[in-house]
Amino acid sequence: xxxxxxxxxxxxxxxxxxxxxxIGGFLLWLGADLxxxxxxxxxxxxxxCTDAAYRTLLTNEYGTKILLAGLLVMAAPxxxxxLWGAPLIAREIETGTHRLAWTQSVTRRRWLTAxxxxxxxxxxxxxxxxxxxxxxxxxxYDDLVDDRFTALxxxxxxxxPLGYAVLAFAIGLTAGLLARRTLVAVTATMIAFLAVQLxxxxxxxxxxxxxxxxxMTLAEAEAAGDIDSFNVGEDGATxxxxxxxxAWVVSDYMDVTDASGDPITSDTIADCDPGGPPGECMSQFGxxxxxxYHPADRYWTFQWIELAGALALAAVLLAxxxxxxxxxxx
Amino acid sequence: MDxxxxxxxALTKRYGSxxxxxxxxxxxxxxxxxxxxxxxxxxKSTLLALAAGLIRPTSGTIEVLGNRPAADAAQLARxxxxxxxxxxxxxxxxxxxxxxxxxxxxxxxxxxAADRIRQIGLxxxxxxxxxxxxxxxxxxxxxAAAKRPDLLIFDEPVAALDPLARRAFLQSLMEFVADLxxxxxxxxHLIADVERVCDHLVILAESRVQxxxxxxxxxxDHYRVVGPRGTLDTLPAGVEPxxxxxxxxxxxxxxxxxxxxxxxxxxxxxxxLEDMVLTYLHRAEGLGTPILQxxxx
Numbered sequence: 001x002x003x004x005x006x007x008x009x010x011x012x013x014x015x016x017x018x019x020x021x022x023i024g025g026f027l028l029w030l031g032a033d034l035x036x037x038x039x040x041x042x043x044x045x046x047x048x049c050t051d052a053a054y055r056t057l058l059t060n061e062y063g064t065k066i067l068l069a070g071l072l073v074m075a076a077p078x079x080x081x082x083l084w085g086a087p088l089i090a091r092e093i094e095t096g097t098h099r100l101a102w103t104q105s106v107t108r109r110r111w112l113t114a115x116x117x118x119x120x121x122x123x124x125x126x127x128x129x130x131x132x133x134x135x136x137x138x139x140x141y142d143d144l145v146d147d148r149f150t151a152l153x154x155x156x157x158x159x160x161p162l163g164y165a166v167l168a169f170a171i172g173l174t175a176g177l178l179a180r181r182t183l184v185a186v187t188a189t190m191i192a193f194l195a196v197q198l199x200x201x202x203x204x205x206x207x208x209x210x211x212x213x214x215x216m217t218l219a220e221a222e223a224a225g226d227i228d229s230f231n232v233g234e235d236g237a238t239x240x241x242x243x244x245x246x247a248w249v250v251s252d253y254m255d256v257t258d259a260s261g262d263p264i265t266s267d268t269i270a271d272c273d274p275g276g277p278p279g280e281c282m283s284q285f286g287x288x289x290x291x292x293y294h295p296a297d298r299y300w301t302f303q304w305i306e307l308a309g310a311l312a313l314a315a316v317l318l319a320x321x322x323x324x325x326x327x328x329x330x
Numbered sequence: 331m332d333x334x335x336x337x338x339x340a341l342t343k344r345y346g347s348x349x350x351x352x353x354x355x356x357x358x359x360x361x362x363x364x365x366x367x368x369x370x371x372x373x374k375s376t377l378l379a380l381a382a383g384l385i386r387p388t389s390g391t392i393e394v395l396g397n398r399p400a401a402d403a404a405q406l407a408r409x410x411x412x413x414x415x416x417x418x419x420x421x422x423x424x425x426x427x428x429x430x431x432x433x434x435x436x437x438x439x440x441x442x443a444a445d446r447i448r449q450i451g452l453x454x455x456x457x458x459x460x461x462x463x464x465x466x467x468x469x470x471x472x473x474a475a476a477k478r479p480d481l482l483i484f485d486e487p488v489a490a491l492d493p494l495a496r497r498a499f500l501q502s503l504m505e506f507v508a509d510l511x512x513x514x515x516x517x518x519h520l521i522a523d524v525e526r527v528c529d530h531l532v533i534l535a536e537s538r539v540q541x542x543x544x545x546x547x548x549x550x551d552h553y554r555v556v557g558p559r560g561t562l563d564t565l566p567a568g569v570e571p572x573x574x575x576x577x578x579x580x581x582x583x584x585x586x587x588x589x590x591x592x593x594x595x596x597x598x599x600x601x602x603l604e605d606m607v608l609t610y611l612h613r614a615e616g617l618g619t620p621i622l623q624x625x626x627x
Contacts, residue, residue: 003433007426008419095420099413100470103382104434105406105477326400328385 001106001114009119012084016126024133027069031137034062038140051144058141066138070156073127073134077161077168078193080123085172086185088115089321093180093329108325116318120169127165131156148299149248151201159303163310168193170314174321180329196313200306208305211250211292218256218287230256236263239289246296259286333396335360335481335513336381341390343376350376352537353390358515358530362544363507365528366517367607372534374517375414378485381515382411395480407437410474410512414485416467420459424452427469428476435477442509443476450502464495468502475506482506484516488523500527521604533607535614541586545603552606553598555583569593573609584609 006013042054092098102108135157142148142157154160171192176185221227221242228241237256242249258264264287272281294302336358343351351373358364366374379385380392383400392398397405418427424447432438447454450468452461458469467487474482484503488496504527507514518524524531531548533540541548552572555562562581565571568589575582584601587593601609 001434004430007422007430011421096413096415096417097419099379099382099384099411100417100419100473102384102400103406103409103411103413103474104431105403105436106434107400107403107406110403328379328383 001110002118004101005114005118009084009122013122016080016122020126020129023072023130027130027133027137030062030065030069031133031139034058034137034140037061042144054144058144062141066134066141067152069134069138070152073130073156073161074152074164074197076130077123077127077164078190078197080126080165081168081170081172081193082186082189084119084123085169086176086189087182088119088173088176089325089329090176090180090182090185094182098329109322112322112325116169116173120166120173123169124162124165127161131158131161146245146296147243148246149294149302151205154205154302154306155197155201159307160310163307163314164193164197167196167310167314167317170317170321171196174317177321177324177329200309204309205302205306206248206250206294208302209294209298211248211294213290213292215288216291218282218289221289221291232264232266232269234266236265237287242291244291244293244296246299248294248298250292250294251290254289254291256282256287256289259288333360334358335362335364336392336394336515338377338380338392339390341377341380341392342388343373343380343385344388349537351380354534354539356532356539356542358532358542360513362513362530363528364513364515364530364532365524365545366515366532366534367519367521367524368517368534368540369519369611373537374519374534375485376537377534378411378483378515378517382409382483384411403436407435407477408480410477410479410482412467412470412474412482412484412487415490416463416470416487418458418461418466418469421457423455423457424461424469425454427458427473428454431473431476437478439476439478442478443472446472446476446502450498462495464491464498467491467495467499471499471502471506475510475512478510479512481513481515484514486517486519488518488520496523503527521607525603531603531607533610535611538614540610540614548606549600549603551587551593552601552609553585553587553593553595554601554605555585555595555598557581557595557597566594569595572613 038058041057045054089098092101101111138157142153148154148157155164168189172185172189175188175192176182179185179188218239221239225242225244227239228243230239231237239254239256240252242251242254256264258268264282264285268285269281272284334357336356338354338356341351341354341356342349354373354377366377368374376385380387381394381399383394383398383406394405395408399409400406422430428440428443428447431443432440446468450465452465452469458466461469471487487503488499491499500523503514503516506512516524516527525545529545530543531545532542543551557580559576559579559581562583565585566589568587570586570588571583572586573584584606585593585598
């Protein structure tokens, strides 16, 4: 059965190996180039040697490349699941060859096991290779930018892509079994996989653990991280886009109040020196706010949860296929 | 080979509300070439797919060689199946198909397979997608036969073939049967093919089994009876009318004599296989007696 699986899978495997060589080559180049740039700009820094300056420098130089590589690593399992997983059963049914394959002296469960092991295994290796290379290539950048919870980074590094590789293959396989038509199954797999990734990033991941809510003064926030924007109006002050290093800030907008909990309005700050730094002015009032976030040390816990969740869902889908296939597909 | 090759009890398969096979109770004996005839959509493919274990019944039971179809690898090894339109992997070569057969079947007969491929003149390096319909059918037949099954099932093996290829295929099939000591069940909507190859017959129409039996018995037990109007209104017990046609002066009946004794009716004469099949098919569709004179064999 391994022989037949490999014989049928040979052409896609060669295509995938070629793609892997090309993309892998690019990632290796990216990693090497990034490191030599890092050595010149950071290790050998002579002027403006601050983390913020390094961040700007590396983001300008490599931000887009790494973002695109990340998107590729996120999409790879979807493509592999759709192009390898979905036709696995659907194409056999479409061409009628399932009546040849399933009347040899091999049970359909064993047929499915061989297909899953070889093709599913290849899908996992393919994504793992890409994700591993990107994780390595982007490591100095990721360390410096320290924003590993961002969806486009979190899903494209370390363990998360491995779970998605297995899940996308399982989605494709099951979609092919249920739809019985290759084109329908391929489309359904792409859509379903995209939906799963969006749902995981927006609906599920923020709740893997109860986020921490902390009272923080504006001065502390400015010392610890970056603030995108801070607005003072007639009704009060709000803070937007707080970034804490390595952490995942869940709150988007935060109401800023003074030390006694009253809103800070444009009237409140009228006395401040208009030319002085805003933080100094705010500190006079003891400006503070509540921020809800996941601390940086939860990163690996979240990675493992993401992996386990994807594997569990894949196991359910594969179990469905194992249950359904021996019962006949017509 | 004493166990019947296929035994079914009230076997039913429905797709949604559409019945594909209804209430089929059959005992297909060992050591025969069984022909399944009926129009397209009569349930032939459904019955054979159930026997091959490709689908499962909605209700009722089916046993093939004493076991549940496709129950395990051993059961699969005992049944060879050549599906309708004889599917092969278009991207794989003829030689690949033989390797496939060898890798997936413990009882694979490499010598038979190689001899057959040589005999029918197939180029082993040729991709199966570039074979003609007749060559594809021969390849599929070779795969199924070299598996050395106890039962070979063919679903409309020759339907898509031209007359020459059809003749060659049936010739190959009969050679295999003679060489391999294998039971055969094949379906066809061409009565002539069945008559040429088979010795046991099952007539299927409108998803139901109309009649089943050895062809010699069936042809010996079906009669046309002609008599003056009114004289044939009551028939002896065990003599069942299949079709009746009345003119003001006389009645013509096609009857099935199930008594096991010669039919004792004046004006009764046996009818040919094709007439008998047509009579059952017309009855199943709710039509009257077919015009038999033109089709008599």
